[in-house]
Amino acid sequence: MLTEGKQLAANYKGGPLTDELKNKVEWYNAVSEAEIFMVNNPKELSACLPFDIDYQSLIKPDEREKLLKGEPVLKTGFEERFDRKIVATIIPLLDHNRLEGIIYLYLPIEKISEITKDFSVLWLAAAVLFIVITLFFGTKLISRLTKPLKQMTLAAEKVSEGDYNTRVDIESDDEIGQLGTAFNQMSASIQKEDERKKEFLANVSHELRTPISYVKGYSEAMLNDIIQPEDEYKYLHLIHREAGRMERLVGDILDLAKMESDGFQLLNFPLVLSQLIEDAVEKYALVLEEKGLTFSLQLDPDIIINGDEGRLEQVVQNLMDNAIRYTEEGGITIRLTKHPKGCLLELCDTGCGIPQEDLQKITQRFYRVNKGRTRADGGTGLGLAITEKIIHLHGGEFSIESELGKGTCAKLIFPTIE
CATH class of the missing domain: 1.10.287.130 (Signal transduction histidine kinase, dimerisation/phosphotransfer (DHp) domain)
Structure with missing residues (x-):
């Protein structure tokens, strides 16, 4: 009502109130929810009402002073002369500090209550509908969220009982789905490790x-x-x-x-790798001579690595044992050269070679290309698994290249000390 009153008052440009302005106010009164009156003298207010009224009971002296200052008057509560509770707004129409008239807007509180009552019914119905919809979709959402969690709980119980084949269904890519994927990966990892054991x-x-x-x-x-x-x-x-x-x-x-084991540590210190290799292969001279095999060392004496001397000797000896065991003609060559990643150690033989389908499995525990021959020669099937482990503990890389009937070359890459 305050906004409406100010908008109506904005049409007043000063001077006596015109019939045109009165007509606008009357028209707006017809379309507005509030009752609106405009008089050019507050004393004439009673003439606009269908009953006699003393204007002084509606506009008190203090309110008149406020209107003279150009301030609107806001009233709420029981109005004796209207014999009802109202909400009212009085807008002054001033011309050079002279109160030429007022715009009086009021609305019975009963009418407001009726409006709010209607809205209350609508809001109550909307609230009930909202609660029903929320409960329905909330239950669906909670069920969707908890279903995979329940599955994972049951799956975890099965895994704890030793059933490592258990997997959970992945139905989404959100955090729950990622958790399910991680669970499946964990279960697969445990299953693989259990099978390995x-x-x-x-x-x-x-x-x-x-x-x-x-x-x-x-x-x-x-x-x-x-x-x-x-x-x-x-x-x-x-x-x-x-x-x-x-x-x-x-x-x-x-x-x-x-x-x-987690507590295993290498006894690392700077080593001249060429000297370590020479010392490690020295004991094979007689065996090589007995088998009639040639032996060649091509070692860079300037290469120094940080390593465990005993474990690196074990690596060289494991590779030498395999090379001698599977080489009947030709010989063995060891090369040590610089490499972009540090240094490259190659131990190559002219033996029987390894089939391509076995190369990826050769470092697995107890894996043998020729099981019968290896047992006869006293191998345990763990030498290359130990070799690969030692190399990785030194931060190195290990690979084997072989061609059936032509020989095998083991390649080791180690970081070096500059």
């Missing part, structure tokens, strides 16, 4: 079963005098060989266990 234990049992059966069988034969005295040395040699195989296998298993 089972395979490892099965392989260890299988590897130990053969030498143990030999040792037990030969020793029982000797204790029962089944073996002739002249053959005792032969069978003692076999028992010694099988005991040595078990010793190497247990040693390799312990090495792998140590390297895979």
Whole structure:
């Protein structure tokens, strides 16, 4: 009403109130919710009403003073002369500090209550509808959010009980979906590790079963005098060989266990790698001579790395053992050169080579290309797994290139000390 009154008062330009302005106010009164009157003298206000009224009871002296200052008067409450509660606004029409007239707007509170009551019914209906819709879609949303969580809870219980094949369905790409993907990856990882452990234990049992059966069988034969005295040395040699195989296998298993533990640390210090290689291969001179194999060393003496001397010697010896075992003609070459990543150590032979389908698996525990031949030669099937582990612990890279019938080349890359 204050806004309406000010907009109507804006049509007054000063001087006596015109009939045109009165007509505008009367027209606006007909279309407005509020009752609107305009008089050129507040004393004439009663003439605009359908009942007699004393203007002084509607416009009090203090309100008149406020109007003379050009300020609107706002009234709320019970008006005795109207015999009802009203909300009223009085807008002054001033011409040079002279109160030429007023615009009086009022609205019975009962009428406002009726309007708000109608709106209250609508708002109540809308609120009920909103609550129903919210509950419906909220239940759907909560069910959608909790369903994968419930699935993951059940899946986690199954995994804890040893069922590592358990997976959860991924139905979204949000955080819940990402959590489900992470759970599936974790479950797959645990399953893979469990399978590796089972395979490892099965392989260890299988590897130990053969030498143990030999040792037990030969020793029982000797204790029962089944073996002739002249053959005792032969069978003692076999028992010694099988005991040595078990010793190497247990040693390799312990090495792998140590390297895979969190507390394992290398004893690193600066090493001249060429000198370490020369010392490590020195003991193979007689074996190479007996097999008639050539041997070539091409080593850069300026290459220094930070490494564990004992473990690096173990790497060189593992690679040399394999090269000599599978090379019958030709020879072995070791090269040490500089590389963009540090240095490159190559150990190449002219042996039987490795089929391409086996190259990716050759460093797996107990994996053998020719199982029968490896057992006869005393291999444990763990040498290359240990070698790869030691190289990675030194921050290096390990790869094997081979061509069947032409030979194999093991390539090792290590970071160097400048």
